[in-house]
Amino acid sequence: MKMPKINLRVLKNQTQKEIEKAENLKELDEIFKKYLGKRGELTQVLRLLEKLPKTKRVKIGREANELKNFLRTAFDQKAQELKEKAQKKIEEKEWIDITAPGKKPVLGHLHPLTLVKREVEEIFGSMGFSVVEGPEMETEWYNFDALNIPQDHPARDLWDTFYLKNGLILRTHTSPVQVRYMERNNPPFRIIVPGNVFRHEATDPSHEFQLYQVEGLMVDKDVSVANFKAVVGEFFRKFFKKEVKFRLRPDFFPFTEPSFDIGISCVMCDGKGCSVCKEEGFLEVAGAGMVHPNVFKNSKLIPKDWQGWAFGFGLERLAMLKYKINDIRLFRSGDLRFLNQF
């Protein structure tokens, strides 16, 4: 049988050169397979040994085994070297300067209306009022009829309404929750109802088509306008953190009798008269009144058994006065230059 020519020295040089050139572990592995793998060149030489005559076999066998050990070590060393190189690269890339000052994460914060809403809830909460909610999609019954505003009553024009395709409307005020609550709960009670309301209106610096209201309702055997004045007075004092003068003036709402609007002494000019209060010294912030007997009736309460008062604040208005904001449209503009100030 013709033996292939075995030149271990050539094999050694060649292998060494290739190991030297390997740039990463994958390449090195390929080279290992090429020479020392199952079908590797050196492995094949070792396999052929037994076919050699004994004299040659011993000599070449020793040399081949030595070469195999030599190459293994060379592979191991190179592998180690490549691993260290890779590690170093990672370290360089991911190097962290632990002495550098930390980056401050940008903290989220609450929307000014949320802040004001929470504060209002807290103040009324401290006076024994619980927070109640109602649906934003409402029936005409709760939004109007039950509140003593019949279909053809001109007072409906006070609230420009969004009519929905499903036969419901977007509530124009939070007052329908008065009826919803009274239907299901027996007096005495005190509640506030914060929530979105919607009006089909053109917008300007003091008008929005989506507003945030807080309704208030207190019903008991014997409550009066005097109670009401005490409660709102306390609210203003706590909310504006100072003594605030306020006044009640006769007004009209179909669901209260008597009705009044509430004005507070202008917080911008302390009542002296300025452009915000149109030189009046007072600002209207809420509508209010004693619950109308028809509203009790529509809520399945007997009017002569109960007395109550209700109010409806515009939360935007309160926030504008508290933070001295001059355009109501800013609240829902999503403008970060505005929002980041809170």
Ligand code: PHE
């Ligand atoms: N619902 C009235 C409005 O939106 C405000 C109001 C509430 C008036 C409760 C009287 C009593 O204008």
